[in-house]
Amino acid sequence: METSTESPGAVEPRKNSSEYDSTEDSDSKLPTVQRDPFLAFIPQVGRWAGGVVAGEAKVATQGILGFPSWSMNFMADTYTYYRENPRVLFSEIISGFTVAIMQVPESIAFSFVAGVPPLSGLQATFWMALITGITGGKPGMISGAAGALAVVVADLTSDDGPIKHLSTKERLNVLYMTMFVCGLMQIGMAWLRLAKVVRLIPETGLIGFMNGLAIIIFMAQLPAFQYCDEQPLFIECTLEQRKWLTFQDHFWQVILSLIHVALCMAIMKFWPKVPKFGKWIPASLMGLLVGTLLEHTLFREAFNVATRTVEETAPIKGNLPKFDWPAIPSDSTTVSTMFEFAITLAIIGGVESVLTLQACNEITDTVPEISDSNQELFAQGLANLVCGLFSAMGGDAMIGQSTINIMNGARHRISSSMSGIFMLLFIVGLSSFINLLPVSTLTGVLFMVVLSTFQWKTFVILRYGRLSDSVAILLVTLIAVFFNLAVAIGVGIVFSALVHAWDSGAHVEADIIYKDLVINDEEHSGVKYVHMKGAIFFSSTRKFVNMFNVGNDPDMVVVDFKDALIIDHSAVAAIQGICHRFEQANKQVLLTNIATKSHGRLHRTGDHEALKRQMRHHSDIVDVESHDVTPTPEAAPSSDEIVHVDEFQVGKTIENLPMFQHPVEKVEDEVEVLMNNQGAVDIHEKEE
Numbered sequence: 112m113e114t115s116t117e118s119p120g121a122v123e124p125r126k127n128s129s130e131y132d133s134t135e136d137s138d139s140k141l142p143t144v145q146r147d148p149f150l151a152f153i154p155q156v157g158r159w160a161g162g163v164v165a166g167e168a169k170v171a172t173q174g175i176l177g178f179p180s181w182s183m184n185f186m187a188d189t190y191t192y193y194r195e196n197p198r199v200l201f202s203e204i205i206s207g208f209t210v211a212i213m214q215v216p217e218s219i220a221f222s223f224v225a226g227v228p229p230l231s232g233l234q235a236t237f238w239m240a241l242i243t244g245i246t247g248g249k250p251g252m253i254s255g256a257a258g259a260l261a262v263v264v265a266d267l268t269s270d271d272g273p274i275k276h277l278s279t280k281e282r283l284n285v286l287y288m289t290m291f292v293c294g295l296m297q298i299g300m301a302w303l304r305l306a307k308v309v310r311l312i313p314e315t316g317l318i319g320f321m322n323g324l325a326i327i328i329f330m331a332q333l334p335a336f337q338y339c340d341e342q343p344l345f346i347e348c349t350l351e352q353r354k355w356l357t358f359q360d361h362f363w364q365v366i367l368s369l370i371h372v373a374l375c376m377a378i379m380k381f382w383p384k385v386p387k388f389g390k391w392i393p394a395s396l397m398g399l400l401v402g403t404l405l406e407h408t409l410f411r412e413a414f415n416v417a418t419r420t421v422e423e424t425a426p427i428k429g430n431l432p433k434f435d436w437p438a439i440p441s442d443s444t445t446v447s448t449m450f451e452f453a454i455t456l457a458i459i460g461g462v463e464s465v466l467t468l469q470a471c472n473e474i475t476d477t478v479p480e481i482s483d484s485n486q487e488l489f490a491q492g493l494a495n496l497v498c499g500l501f502s503a504m505g506g507d508a509m510i511g512q513s514t515i516n517i518m519n520g521a522r523h524r525i526s527s528s529m530s531g532i533f534m535l536l537f538i539v540g541l542s543s544f545i546n547l548l549p550v551s552t553l554t555g556v557l558f559m560v561v562l563s564t565f566q567w568k569t570f571v572i573l574r575y576g577r578l579s580d581s582v583a584i585l586l587v588t589l590i591a592v593f594f595n596l597a598v599a600i601g602v603g604i605v606f607s608a609l610v611h612a613w614d615s616g617a618h619v620e621a622d623i624i625y626k627d628l629v630i631n632d633e634e635h636s637g638v639k640y641v642h643m644k645g646a647i648f649f650s651s652t653r654k655f656v657n658m659f660n661v662g663n664d665p666d667m668v669v670v671d672f673k674d675a676l677i678i679d680h681s682a683v684a685a686i687q688g689i690c691h692r693f694e695q696a697n698k699q700v701l702l703t704n705i706a707t708k709s710h711g712r713l714h715r716t717g718d719h720e721a722l723k724r725q726m727r728h729h730s731d732i733v734d735v736e737s738h739d740v741t742p743t744p745e746a747a748p749s750s751d752e753i754v755h756v757d758e759f760q761v762g763k764t765i766e767n768l769p770m771f772q773h774p775v776e777k778v779e780d781e782v783e784v785l786m787n788n789q790g791a792v793d794i795h796e797k798e799e
Contacts, residue, residue, distance in 0.1 A: 261328075430539075648682050
């Protein structure tokens with residue numbers, strides 16, 4: 112290929128930058144682009160933060176001042192509505208009663224998972240259901256003592272945990288203070304509007320999270336097959352004092368425990384199919400009733416063999432919640448551990464609650480609102496804060512109970528609030544019955560929770576899905592089981608982001624042709640015209656750079672960014688690096704059709720002086736899309752054109768990718784101002 116150099120408009124080789132700088136006041140044609148002073152961001156951030164605080168203070172003041180009148184109107188409207196619709200009120204109360212009955216066995220079971228007294232779990236369910244029912248973001252959504260938090264709390268209360276040097280009572284106080292701090296953090300997350308961050312969690316991350324949670328809950332049930340003779344209560348025994356039941360020494364106890372588990376699971380599986388009664392009595396409650404009846408009649412009376420009950424593990428007394436400020440040791444280990452677990456619990460509880468709200472919206476065909484998610488996050492934080500002050504283990508939203516409540520027809524706050532009130536009545540009036548429950552039966556309840564929590568579609572994805580999806584699921588699951596649920600979510604987000612960045616980097620493409628062009632009334636032969644397509648960022652810069660060859664490319668190269676976006680500073684550095692290398696070889700690169708946002712990125716972090724030199728004949732980065740004579744790479748070249756085979760055509764252009772679409776406001780006005788400042792730029796084919 113030969114480039115014409117004899118025509119009157121051909122580009123003369125540039126000898127030095129000073130010669131370029133003196134060319135017909137070219138600098139005067141460039142639009143003034145100035146950066147703010149380096150430290151100007153400090154007062155800007157201060158003004159922004161002050162505005163945010165002032166706005167939030169105004170909203171809070173209006174809410175506090177308007178609360179009395181709003182609450183009176185709300186109560187009046189509620190009373191009027193339910194007086195006119197008594198069947199709705201009856202349905203809401205019945206649904207709340209049903210959910211409360213279902214929550215009793217699960218709250219007790221999760222208490223044992225967390226290593227706290229059953230009363231702590233039951234009271235947590237009362238506070239969570241009552242407070243989130245009144246102030247939550249989704250009417251009818253149920254909260255309580257949940258497995259996602261219980262498995263994390265278990266590390267805090269265990270004898271081999273990070274605060275194992277403390278006594279059992281001191282560890283429980285640390286837990287309650289942790290829930291208090293967790294509540295404050297969740298309220299702060301709601302104030303910062305962080306609920307929208309949940310959308311960053313990929314589906315594979317959620318699957319791994321649920322699988323890890325199911326495995327942890329399963330592992331937490333194994334102590335049901337242990338015994339301890341050295342302490343009056345099983346919960347008071349250390350890990351060294353607890354021993355496993357064996358067929359050689361405890362044959363009948365092992366058999367009866369397995370019967371309890373299997374019978375409860377069978378009842379929970381098939382009881383809902385029983386006509387009439389299966390719909391009115393929850394399957395988990397029926398399993399507990401049958402298991403308790405067998406334990407205290409057949410097993411103990413006929414076989415003279417007993418399995419461990421709640422009373423022998425950690426008995427409860429039907430007391431009302433009492434305020435108790437949790438006093439904890441002030442050593443650095445305890446305080447740092449408390450904050451570490453508070454952050455973990457806040458993240459896990461927030462994620463679980465927002466996901467549950469989204470699931471409920473799908474069931475009710477409700478248009479999701481970010482404000483609802485933030486309101487739910489605030490309600491969860493307030494409830495956990497109160498739990499910490501009343502010796503309750505805390506909790507979060509429960510997707511199973513929420514689904515059942517909404518499927519029962521509940522659409523108002525009365526159902527979820529009444530479930531908490533009924534739970535308090537059960538604590539006060541049914542504590543003696545709760546003490547009779549066999550622990551093995553509760554284990555059967557949680558084994559069914561494990562089966563419903565585990566995502567069985569995992570095996571289909573592992574067999575037929577993409578390798579990166581399989582790796583993400585396994586990675587999140589393993590980290591959740593062996594390390595931490597919150598960290599597992601973070602790793603899942605990071606891994607999926609890296610995979611996406613790798614894939615997106617491979618999608619940058621270009622159509623490359625050679626044309627005879629006239630640029631600003633100057634004639635250029637054999638110009639290399641590169642029509643970029645895709646997103647140029649850290650993952651795709653190498654492929655972008657490889658599209659150019661300083662030694663073989665002609666003296667003039669035009670790079671059209673009409674269908675491309677400059678994403679980050681790596682892209683800016685790559686573009687300026689190419690321009691600099693061509694400049695050293697006395698060649699020129701002209702950048703054109705750069706989008707508004709990409710233009711800003713170039714000037715914010717690029718070298719202004721270098722940009723002026725690189726755009727000598729262009730004066731500025733101007734959108735020339737409206738010029739009909741602009742050559743397009745898709746056009747069929749004539750016989751006298753030199754064609755470069757395009758090896759980068761791998762897909763549709765960037766403008767068709769929704770993920771890269773962004774609104775551009777007043778682009779026409781900006782282009783008009785630029786054109787007035789510098790004059791029109793004319794690029795067209797050389798006339799024969």
